[in-house]
Amino acid sequence: MMDSAHSTAGAWLPLFIDVAEQPVLVVGGGVEARRKVDRLLRHGARVELLGAVRDADLAAHVEHGRVLGIDALERRDYRLIIVAERDTEAAAQAHAWAARHRIVVNAVDDPERCSALMPAIVDRAPITIAIGSAGTAPELARMIRSRIEALLPAWTGTLARLADVYKPLMRKRYPEPARRRRFLNWLFTGAPAQSLAAGRPGDAEAAVVDALNKDTDDGPGSVALVGAGPGDPELLTVRALRMIQQADVIIHDALVDRRVLEYARRDVELIDAGKRGGRCSTPQLVIHNLLLDHARQGKRVVRLKGGDPMVFGRGGEELEFLRAHSIEYSVVPGITAAAGCAAYAGIPLTHRDHAQSVHLVTAHGQQSIDRLDWRALARERQTLAFYMAVSRIDTVQAKLLRHGRDPDTPVALVENGARGEQRVLTATLARLSELARHYQVRSPAMLYVGEVAQLANTLSWWGQSPLSLDTRADAESSFEPQKQAVHG
Helix, strand or coil: CCCHHHCCCCCCCCCCCCCCCCEEEEECCCHHHHHHHHHHHHCCCEEEEECCCCCHHHHHHHHCCCEEEECCCCCCCCCEEEECCCCCHHHHHHHHHHHHHCCCEEECCCHHHCCCCCCEEEEECCEEEEECCCCCCHHHHHHHHHHHHHHCCCCHHHHHHHHHHCHHHHHHHCCCHHHHHHHHHHHHHCHHHHHHHCCCHHHHHHHHHHHHHCCCCCCCCEEEEEECECCCHHHCCHHHHHHHHHCCEEEECCCCCHHHHCCCCCCCEEEECCCCCCCCCCCHHHHHHHHHHHHHCCCEEEEEECECCCCCCCHHHHHHHHHHCCCEEEEECCCCHHHHHHHHHCCCCCECCCECCEEEEECCCHHHHHCCCHHHHCCCCCEEEEECCHHHHHHHHHHHHHCCCCCCCEEEEEECCCCCCCEEEEEEHHHHHHHHHHCCCCCCEEEEECHHHHHHHHHCCCCCCCEECCCCHHHHHCCCCCCCCCCC
């Protein structure tokens, strides 16, 4: 039964302790002692070591004077004692010494003898995050640390130091706390952060200086082109997730999964700018102006695209427009539909026995399809991945056959790839149009042409098994989206 006195916060008070230039005792001579010594040295402690040294790196610390080896306890002013071994005479002496002189002690893997616990640490100095479990589940604390590590960029500490350097100017420029908080929010999520993410620390500092010298209270706006992947929200990159969560405005395509949009802030402005074949679409010029208008208002704009923004997503056109209008921008790549849908269908895009190259092809629009080098596309031992091909299935089939592709070449259609309602349909090139009509294939769907397409029949793992023109009618009629399952 949980102690009611500790039920709200627990017995352990989280606390950061300054050990720089302070004496700290470590007891032990093995690997665990060396790990503790390494951490203490990073924080500037004056480390003394009690115990027989067995670890070579620990011995080097002593030999080079970074650590002072001692044979007996004499100090009463240790800031901290860390006991990194159990059931030794040195450990018993250290525990008794700590109790006698009321020194805080941490005993590795022995929480009952601790008066202090060492947490799992995420180090983005000067930002430090400590995760503790009151000694009950240190492995879980380490797992949580790993997740936080993935969420915090390596440049987080640099951003904190930048804010500290310009703190006096910020206080002078924005004496009211509310306005200062607004500026700091921009500094931590806007152009300075994006410059650091792009490896340009000088630009980050210049952006802060420029913003502090302007009359407006708002930092300049920015646009991030973010890839949302082919469907499954878990395929988002960590950086894409962070940009979505920080956005003031998200201008998204029709193919972006609604679950991805749920990661955004509750007060975000969502703008559907999807292009839908045969239905009302948002002209590209309108999208350009939406990006420009919101960025000029000082907002953080995310242009969220299904797949990857730079693969048939008009990302290049949007970047050219933003650069022409001096708008800060960045790009977060996503898993493009060709790779994501193929992976979820069990189709390797390359295979030593079947395909040594991959062609990413758009079949959208009559002009686009007529410009393709069909003779080159019809060659064997390569994989063709067609985007936006549903309305052009007949044309793709006819042109490949006309230019010499074998009618028995395997093909696969992946409809709603990487989503719960995914369908994988397989046939040969000669029967491609028949396959699409029989199963009434609808967008979004990827078309794969090449020997690797047949591997979907044996390597598929997501949702229901692939369907073909030979699939029994009763199996076809029983189709239901299935949960993710991995078959051994």
